Amino acid sequence: EVHLEESGGGLVQPGGSLRLSCAASGFTFSSYEMNWVRQAPGKGLEWVSYISNSGYTIYYADSVKGRFTISRDNAKNSLYLQMNSLRAEDTAVYYCARNPPCGNDCSRWFDNWGQGTLVTVSS
Amino acid sequence: EIVMAQSPATLSVSPGERATLSCRASQSVSSKLAWYQQKPGQAPRLLIYDASIRATGIPARFSGSGSGTEFTLTISSLQSEDFAVYYCQQYSNWPPLTFGGGTKVEIK
Numbered sequence: 001e002v003h004l005e006e007s008g009g010g011l012v013q014p015g016g017s018l019r020l021s022c023a024a025s026g027f028t029f030s031s032y033e034m035n036w037v038r039q040a041p042g043k044g045l046e047w048v049s050y051i052s053n054s055g056y057t058i059y060y061a062d063s064v065k066g067r068f069t070i071s072r073d074n075a076k077n078s079l080y081l082q083m084n085s086l087r088a089e090d091t092a093v094y095y096c097a098r099n100p101p102c103g104n105d106c107s108r109w110f111d112n113w114g115q116g117t118l119v120t121v122s123s
Numbered sequence: 124e125i126v127m128a129q130s131p132a133t134l135s136v137s138p139g140e141r142a143t144l145s146c147r148a149s150q151s152v153s154s155k156l157a158w159y160q161q162k163p164g165q166a167p168r169l170l171i172y173d174a175s176i177r178a179t180g181i182p183a184r185f186s187g188s189g190s191g192t193e194f195t196l197t198i199s200s201l202q203s204e205d206f207a208v209y210y211c212q213q214y215s216n217w218p219p220l221t222f223g224g225g226t227k228v229e230i231k
Contacts, residue, residue, distance in 0.1 A: 035220075045159075045167065045210055047220040059218040095166055108214035109157035111178065113166040 002026040002112045004096050009117030016086050016121070022079040022096030022114055030074035033099040035110065036081050038092035048094070049081065050108070064090075086121045093118050125149050125213050129223035135231040142198040144226045146211035151191045155215035158187055158196045161225075162207045170209075171196065198228070206230055 008020040020036070036048040049070040050059045058070055069082040079096050094117055097110035126149040136142045146156065154174040159167040169178040171187035174194060184199040198205055211223040 044225045045161075045212075045222040047218075047222070050218065050220070061219050100172075107155065107172065108217060108220055109169060109172045109212060110159075110167070111169050111172075113168070115166050 002098070004098065004112060004114035006094060006096055006114045006117035009094065009119045011120045011122065012086055013123050014087060014121055017082070017084045018086065018119060020081040020083065020094055020117060020119070022081075024077045024079065024096075024098075027098075029072075029077040031101065033102075033106070033108070034072060034079045035097045035099065035108075036070060036079075037095045037097050037110065037113075038090075039095070039116075040089075040092045043092075046092075050099075051079070083119070086119075088121050091119060091121045124219055125152060125216050125221050127211055127213055127221050127223035129209075129211060129226050131226060132224070133227045133229060135229050136201050137231045138203060139200050140231075142201055142205075142228055144196040144198075144209055144228070146189075146194040146196070146223050148192045148194075148213055148215075150216070152213040152215035154190045155213060156187075156189070156194050157212045157214065158185075159210045159212065160205075160207045161210065167210065201228070 003025045005023045012018050035050045051070045055072050067085045071080045096114045098112040099108050100111045128147045130145045156174045158171040161167040175187045186197045188195050208225045208227045210225050
């Protein structure tokens with residue numbers, strides 16, 4: 001069974017940093033593209049970042065570009081999000097989410113999600 | 124960036140009735156559209172991908188249709204467990220991957 005478990009959330013002051021982790025199990029992590037998606041309190045879903053299975057291709061939402069860094073360690077079956085220069089508007093539940101396996105074409109819906117970790121940016 | 128718009132924002136439906144949710148893209152996404160269900164305090168769950176294909180384990184009362192810029196999620200006979208928020212997401216032209224603002228299906 002696929003399982004994704006986020007950790008590392010918490011309360012941080014504006015301008016501070018936080019590192020989120022996502023531990024994956026139940027599938028061959030190194031074969032799958034991964035993402036971070038966030039949800040501000042009472043709001044909708046916002047895609048944050050993508051990383052290819054090898055880690056060589058990375059994309060960010062404009063709202064976090066230059067401040068957040070996505071990475072992965074396939075040997076540890078783990079996904080990370082380093083968040084720097086945090087702002088109040090970064091307050092959200094952060095989910096790690098898996099893309100389906102690539103066949104002839106790679107599609108980027110999200111077939112499995114973790115339960116999320118809450119990041120609160122406040123003084 | 125492709126903007127996704129969902130309507131209505133809230134849909135009041137009685138159990139057993141049909142619910143029809145709409146999603147519109149600001150430009151064509153072909154059939155590269157997914158639907159998710161989210162209940163309070165839970166992560167989203169994939170319902171539909173490629174506009175009309177039900178994900179594993181999703182009941183047949185959920186169906187998706189449409190292509191291009193207009194899409195519909197239909198729940199044929201609402202069960203108590205179906206009251207939730209539903210999101211559409213396009214993956215045709217990215218980055219960024221974009222979601223609609225959601226439709227809340229509530230008990231009438």
